[in-house]
Amino acid sequence: MTVTIKDVAKRAGVSPSTVSRVISNHPRISEETSLRVRKVMDEIGYHPNMMAKSLVSRTTSTIAVILPRPADELFQNLFFSEVIRGIVTQSTRSGYDLLMATGTTEREELETVTRLVRGRRVDGILLLYSRANDPVIAMLKEADFPFAIIGRNEDYPDILTIDNDNVQASYDATRHLISQGHERIGFVSGPPNLIVSRDRLAGYTKAVREARLPVRSDWIVEGEFLQESGYRAMSLLMGLPERPTALVVVDDVVTFGILCGLVELGYSVPKDIALVSFNNIVFSELATPPISSIDIGIYQLGYTASQELIRFIQHEHPSHALRHIIPHRLVVRESSLRRS
Amino acid sequence: MTVTIKDVAKRAGVSPSTVSRVISNHPRISEETSLRVRKVMDEIGYHPNMMAKSLVSRTTSTIAVILPRPADELFQNLFFSEVIRGIVTQSTRSGYDLLMATGTTEREELETVTRLVRGRRVDGILLLYSRANDPVIAMLKEADFPFAIIGRNEDYPDILTIDNDNVQASYDATRHLISQGHERIGFVSGPPNLIVSRDRLAGYTKAVREARLPVRSDWIVEGEFLQESGYRAMSLLMGLPERPTALVVVDDVVTFGILCGLVELGYSVPKDIALVSFNNIVFSELATPPISSIDIGIYQLGYTASQELIRFIQHEHPSHALRHIIPHRLVVRESSLRRS
DNA sequence: CTGAAAGCGCTTACAG
DNA sequence: CTGAAAGCGCTTACAG
Numbered sequence: 137m138t139v140t141i142k143d144v145a146k147r148a149g150v151s152p153s154t155v156s157r158v159i160s161n162h163p164r165i166s167e168e169t170s171l172r173v174r175k176v177m178d179e180i181g182y183h184p185n186m187m188a189k190s191l192v193s194r195t196t197s198t199i200a201v202i203l204p205r206p207a208d209e210l211f212q213n214l215f216f217s218e219v220i221r222g223i224v225t226q227s228t229r230s231g232y233d234l235l236m237a238t239g240t241t242e243r244e245e246l247e248t249v250t251r252l253v254r255g256r257r258v259d260g261i262l263l264l265y266s267r268a269n270d271p272v273i274a275m276l277k278e279a280d281f282p283f284a285i286i287g288r289n290e291d292y293p294d295i296l297t298i299d300n301d302n303v304q305a306s307y308d309a310t311r312h313l314i315s316q317g318h319e320r321i322g323f324v325s326g327p328p329n330l331i332v333s334r335d336r337l338a339g340y341t342k343a344v345r346e347a348r349l350p351v352r353s354d355w356i357v358e359g360e361f362l363q364e365s366g367y368r369a370m371s372l373l374m375g376l377p378e379r380p381t382a383l384v385v386v387d388d389v390v391t392f393g394i395l396c397g398l399v400e401l402g403y404s405v406p407k408d409i410a411l412v413s414f415n416n417i418v419f420s421e422l423a424t425p426p427i428s429s430i431d432i433g434i435y436q437l438g439y440t441a442s443q444e445l446i447r448f449i450q451h452e453h454p455s456h457a458l459r460h461i462i463p464h465r466l467v468v469r470e471s472s473l474r475r476s
Numbered sequence: 477m478t479v480t481i482k483d484v485a486k487r488a489g490v491s492p493s494t495v496s497r498v499i500s501n502h503p504r505i506s507e508e509t510s511l512r513v514r515k516v517m518d519e520i521g522y523h524p525n526m527m528a529k530s531l532v533s534r535t536t537s538t539i540a541v542i543l544p545r546p547a548d549e550l551f552q553n554l555f556f557s558e559v560i561r562g563i564v565t566q567s568t569r570s571g572y573d574l575l576m577a578t579g580t581t582e583r584e585e586l587e588t589v590t591r592l593v594r595g596r597r598v599d600g601i602l603l604l605y606s607r608a609n610d611p612v613i614a615m616l617k618e619a620d621f622p623f624a625i626i627g628r629n630e631d632y633p634d635i636l637t638i639d640n641d642n643v644q645a646s647y648d649a650t651r652h653l654i655s656q657g658h659e660r661i662g663f664v665s666g667p668p669n670l671i672v673s674r675d676r677l678a679g680y681t682k683a684v685r686e687a688r689l690p691v692r693s694d695w696i697v698e699g700e701f702l703q704e705s706g707y708r709a710m711s712l713l714m715g716l717p718e719r720p721t722a723l724v725v726v727d728d729v730v731t732f733g734i735l736c737g738l739v740e741l742g743y744s745v746p747k748d749i750a751l752v753s754f755n756n757i758v759f760s761e762l763a764t765p766p767i768s769s770i771d772i773g774i775y776q777l778g779y780t781a782s783q784e785l786i787r788f789i790q791h792e793h794p795s796h797a798l799r800h801i802i803p804h805r806l807v808v809r810e811s812s813l814r815r816s
Numbered sequence: 817c818t819g820a821a822a823g824c825g826c827t828t829a830c831a832g
Numbered sequence: 833c834t835g836a837a838a839g840c841g842c843t844t845a846c847a848g
Contacts, residue, residue, distance in 0.1 A: 138594075138596070138841090140840095140841055140842085141841065141842065141843095142841080150818075150819085151818070151819045151820075152819090152841090152842080152843095153818070153819060153820080153821095153843080153844080154817090154818060154819075156842065156843055156844085157817095157818085157843090157844095159842095160843085164817055164818085165817070165818085166817060166818090169817080169818085181594070183590070183591060183594030183595045184595060184841085184842075185531070185595060185596055185840085185841050185842070186595040186596065186597045187527050187530040187531040187536070187596060187597075187840085187841080187842090188531050188824090188840070188841035188842040188843090189841080189842055189843080190527040190824095190842090191525070191527040191528050191531055191824050191825065191826085191840090191841080191842070191843095192823075192824045192841085192842050192843045192844085193824090193842085193843070194824080196527070198575075203561075203564065216556075216557040216560075217556040217557045217560075220556075220557075220560070220576070221543075224543065224576050224577075224578055225578075228577065228578060228579070228588075233575055233576075233577065233597070234575065234576045234577070235538075235573055235574065235575055235576075236560070236564050236573075236574045236575075236576055237564075237568065237573065237574070238564055238565075238568060239568070248568075250523070251523065254521070254523030255523045255524055255525060255526040256478070256525050256526065256527060257526045257527075257573070363762065389758075392759070392762045393762075395762075396762060396764075399764060418729075419732070419759045419762075422703065422732045422735075422736060422759075422763075423762075423764075424736075424739060424764045478825090480824095480825055480826085481825065481826065482825080490834075490835085491834070491835045491836075492825090492826080492827095492835090493827080493828080493834070493835060493836080493837095494833090494834060494835075496826065496827055496828085497827090497828095497833095497834085499826095500827085504833055504834085505833070505834085506833060506834090509833080509834085524825085524826075525824085525825050525826070527824085527825080527826090528824070528825035528826040528827090528840090529825080529826055529827080530826090530840095531824090531825080531826070531827095531840050531841065531842085532825085532826050532827045532828085532839075532840045533826085533827070533840090534840080
C-alpha cells in the first residue's frame with residue numbers, strides 16, 4: 137500500500153541506499169541519478185516514513201512544549217496563545233514539529249516528560265513555566281537532555297532560559313508613575329513563590345527607594361493572577377487610612393479586577409488612583425480607561441525559546457549564551473496619566 | 477547506552493518476544509513471568525522506544541491539530557487557548573500525544589498535512605478551522621485518513637464535525653433582545669465566507685422575521701473578527717437616519733470595538749443601544765458595562781473533537797454520529813438589559 | 817559514484 | 833505459555 141524507498145529504487149533502477157542518499161542530499165551522488173530518482177519519487181508519490189527515519193537516525197525533528205498544569209498559573213492562558221504561536225512559527229520554520237504535553241498532577245507531569253525523553257519521542261523539551269525545586273528539571277538535567285525554560289530558574293545556573301528583565305521592567309513602570317508626580321505608590325503582586333512576582337516586586341522597590349519615597353508593607357499586596365485577586369487587593373488598599381495614589385500591578389488581568397472594583401466604589405482612574413500593569417494583552421487597550429502596560433514581547437519570548445532550543449539541539453556544545461532576555465517596552469495609556 | 481527490550485530479556489532470562497508481550501499485556505503470559513519482567517524493567521529503567529514501536533505497529537498514538545494560518549481568522553486567538561486546552565486534556569487522557577502544525581500559505585499548509593499523513597507521523601488530523609473548498613480536506617478524503625473539523629463544512633456531508641448550533645444560538649440571542657422590548661435590531665457579522673457568520677446571520681433573521689419585525693439590510697454590517705471592524709460597524713450604524721436600538725454581534729471582540737466607539741461618541745449601553753454577543757470570553761464580563769454573550773462551550777468543543785477523532789481512529793468503522801453539536805447558553809449581563 | 821549488508825528497537829505470526 | 837525468525841522502512845559504514 138504505502139510507497140517505500142524500495143519501490144522508488146526498483147522503478148529508478150538503483151539501490152535503496154542510493155535513494156536514501158538522494159533524499160539526504162549526499163554529496164557523492166551524480167546529478168543524473170539524483171534527478172532520475174527525484175522524478176520517480178514525484179511520479180509514484182513517495183513520502184519518507186518518519187518513524188523509520190527516526191529509529192535509525194535517533195532524532196525526531198520534534199520538540200515538546202510542556203504546559204503548566206491547569207491548577208497553577210492559569211494566568212498563562214492569557215499569553216498562552218501568543219507564546220505558542222511564537223513557538224510554532226519558529227519551530228515550523230526550522231523544520232521541527234511541535235508536540236504539546238501536560239499532566240494533571242506533578243507525578244503525571246514527570247511521567248509524561250520521562251516517557252518523551254526516554255522513549256526518544258522528541259529531541260528537546262520546552263518548559264512553559266518556572267517553578268522552584270522542579271523534579272522535571274532535575275530529571276532533564278540528570279538525563280542530560282536538551283531543554284529550555286521560559287522564565288528564570290534559580291536552582292540551576294547553567295540551563296537555557298528565555299525571560300524578560302522583570303526587575304528592570306518593573307523599575308521602568310514605577311519610574312513612570314514617579315515621573316507623573318506620584319509619591320505614594322503601591323504594588324499588587326502575584327503568587328510569592330513565582331520568580332516573576334519576586335522580580336517585579338524587586339524592581340518596584342528599587343525605584344521607590346531610589347526616589348526616596350516610602351516603601352510601605354501595607355501598600356504591597358500579594359495574590360493570584362486572577363481578577364478576583366485584583367478586586368480583593370483593591371478593597372484592602374482602598375480601606376487603608378492612608379492610601380496610595382498609584383499602583384504597579386503585576387498582571388493585566390489583575391488590573392481588570394482592580395478597575396472593576398474601583399468603578400463599583402465610584403472611584404475614577406487615573407484621577408483617584410493611577411495604574412500601570414504588565415503583559416499588554418489586547419484587552420488592556422480596550423478597558424475603560426485604557427490601561428498602561430509593559431509589553432513583554434510574548435510572541436518573541438516563544439519564538440526565541442524555540443530558536444535557542446533548536447540551536448542547542450543541533451550544536452551539541454552551544455557556544456552561545458544560555459540566558460536570553462527579551463526586551464520590554466512601556467506602553468503609556470490613560471490609566472497612568474496625571475490629568476493637569 | 478539506551479536500555480532496550482533485549483537488555484530486559486537477558487536480565488530476566490526470557491526472550492525479547494516475551495518482554496514485548498508483557499509490555500502489551502498479552503493474555504497468554506504467566507503471572508509469574510510478567511511480574512519478573514516488570515521488576516527488571518523497573519530496575520534497569522526501561523522505556524519503550526516509541527519510534528520502533530510505531531514503525532512496526534503502524535500507529536503513532538499521536539494526533540495533529542492544524543492551526544489556522546495567522547493571516548485568516550486571527551480571532552481564533554481568543555478561543556485558541558481554550559480549545560487547545562480541551563484537546564490536550566482529552567488526548568492526554570486517551571493516551572495520545574498532540575502535535576501542532578500550521579503553514580503560512582495554503583500551499584505550505586497542504587504540504588505540512590501531506591507530510592504528516594503520508595509520512596505516517598500521526599494517526600489523525602484535527603482541523604481548527606472551516607473553510608469552503610479546502611484542498612487539505614480534499615487530500616484527507618482522498619487518502620481516506622481519519623480527521624475531524626471544528627466547525628461545519630458544507631462541501632462534504634460525511635465528515636466528522638464538531639460544532640455549535642449557531643443558527644439556534646443566534647436565534648436565542650435575538651429572541652432575548654426582542655423579549656427586552658426591542659423592535660429595531662441590527663446584526664454585526666463577520667467575514668461572509670465563514671460558515672459561522674452565515675449561520676449566525678440566519679438565526680438572527682429567523683427570529684426577527686418570526687416576530688414580524690423589520691429585517692433591514694442597512695442594519696446588517698459585515699466585517700472581520702476584529703475590534704476595528706466593530707468600531708467601523710458602529711460608525712456606520714449610528715450614522716443612519718433610522719438607527720437600531722439593539723445589536724446582535726457575531727463575536728465578543730467585535731463588541732469591544734463597538735463599545736469603545738459608543739463610549740467615545742457619548743452613547744450609553746444599554747440605554748441608547750443594547751448589545752448581545754458570542755463566545756463569552758473572559759473579558760465580556762469585565763467590560764463596562766459587562767457584555768451579554770452566548771457561551772459556546774469552547775473547551776467542550778476541543779474536548780469533544782479530540783474524543784470523537786480518537787474514537788474514530790480506534791474503531792475503523794464508527795457506529796456513532798458524525799456530526800456533534802456542543803450546547804450553547806446565553807449569559808445575560810448588563811449590556812442587554814432594558815432599564816425600566 | 818554506487819551497492820550489499822547489517823542494524824535501529826520493536827511486534828507478531830508460526831511453531832512447539 | 834514461550835522462543836526463533838522475519839520484517840517494519842529507513843541509514844550508514846564498508847567495499848569496490
